[in-house]
Amino acid sequence: MNTQDKKTAVLPVARKLGIVGGLGSLAGGDLFFKLVKSRAVLADQGRYHFLFEQHPFKDVLLPLDRDASMTARKFYVFQVCQSFEAGGVDAVVLPCFASHTFRDEIQQELGIPVLDLMAALAEHIRRIAEPGTRLGILASDYVRHSGLFERYLGGDFQLVYPPEPDQRVLMDAMYGLNGIKDGYLQGVPLEGVYQACLALQARGANLIVPGLTELSLVCADLQRRGLSVLDINEIYAAAVTTADDEPTRAPFKLGIVGGVGPAATVDFMAKVVRHTPAGRDQEHIKMVVEQNPQIPDRTANLLFDEADPTLALYATCKRLESAGAQAIAIPCNTAHAFVERLQPYLRVPIVNMLSETVAAIARQHGSGKRIGLLATSGTVQSQVYHHAARHTGLSLLIPGFDYQELVMNAIYGERGIKAGFTDGLCKEQLLLAVEHLCELGAEVIILGCTELPLVLSHCDHFQVRGHSVALVDPTTVLATRCVSLAGLPA
Structure with missing residues (x-):
């Protein structure tokens, strides 16, 4: 040689x-x-x-x-x-x-x-x-x-x-x-x-x-x-000593960053189960969840520079990695403002709920539709949905100031969703915001906070005070994507 x-x-x-x-x-x-x-x-x-x-x-x-x-x-x-x-x-x-x-x-x-x-x-x-x-x-x-x-x-x-x-x-x-x-x-x-x-x-x-x-x-x-x-x-x-090792893959295991918020985590898991084509228990997807409500509030950090949730999110993701997760889902829209910081330091992918949502809208409704966004003020201000939408040629409408306050009160108020309410005042406030976006020309509305689908459901033809609009639930989109990652038809 x-x-x-x-x-x-x-x-x-x-x-x-x-x-x-x-x-x-x-x-x-x-x-x-x-x-x-x-x-x-x-x-x-x-x-x-x-x-x-x-x-x-x-x-x-x-x-x-x-x-x-x-x-x-x-x-x-x-x-x-x-x-x-x-x-x-x-x-x-x-x-x-x-x-x-x-x-x-x-x-x-x-x-x-x-x-x-x-x-x-x-x-x-x-x-x-x-x-x-x-x-x-x-x-x-x-x-x-x-x-x-x-x-x-x-x-x-x-x-x-x-x-x-x-x-x-x-x-x-x-x-x-x-x-x-x-x-x-x-x-x-x-x-x-x-x-x-x-x-x-x-x-x-x-x-x-x-x-x-x-x-x-x-x-x-x-x-x-x-x-x-x-x-x-x-x-x-x-x-x-003579055989070549065949690649072995453990059954797909989904890691879930839970507690952001707690009820939305349970809702997301139920959607994964509901969209899995299983005839018996053993055909469902393995899930490992860290329900960590102590992760600092994402909206409070983005709007008021309060405690940074990045490290808590990262630590939770690393524990899911160590537990054998092959993909990570974060059923929290606002938390996706931090995903770009986290992903380079993880070995497994975070399934980006926002990107999956706008891609699903473009496929199902076309790129020419006007899209309304109902989300926390932190999500709106971070522009994460706007960035995701631009990649698929979609433009977003957001509520005016007063209506955005209604959305925030429906989520965080004393009788809001995070306080355990799913009907009454919080629902009326959300319906007013939906009507407002329809009047602005929205044909599709993203329920861009994981608490919102606890009140309003994923629906192609939602009727509100003379308007018909499609409501898109990102947690449903995320659930179906995670099912497909497991190699199952969602």
């Missing part, structure tokens, strides 16, 4: 693998050893970074009998995987058959892949065995009765298990006092496993398949006795 080639050569991207330890300390250590000495790693030792993480797991010594509870194991595995994801690990190695009975549940909550031990085992068997081969399975009672092997191998192979007496011998050899999990790899425990293997051969098994990662610790001894036994740690190590 010449000097120029050396300058332009692209080094392979390092691959960081996190290994969940503690579910069987000796088997986990054996897997780590086999990963380090695997052909792929020895050929390119600079490419692979391994992070072995093991914490105290109180149920590790309990035998995996048929009715064993997986709750503590699930929580342990999830917590370790979650720390791997936060630490920038590319993929998780999970050397535990029992944990693969709930691998799909763990994967649903992560944005990095949990590499499938059973898929690696099944692929290896399909390479070396003919369809219909009788496979003898050595597994714990729990895994045996979970249907795990049937799901991965039952369609192509015949599966047999040891008779019950030999299964009890196997369980004792693994989990009993001075068993293989305790590090006793010779003598009575080894003979117990050997007896179970002979029982499988007597049932016609041509190949003995491990369903316990600890079997790798005695696999060589069994092979020397002439048994055709697979080494699961050898197989798993080869698979995870």
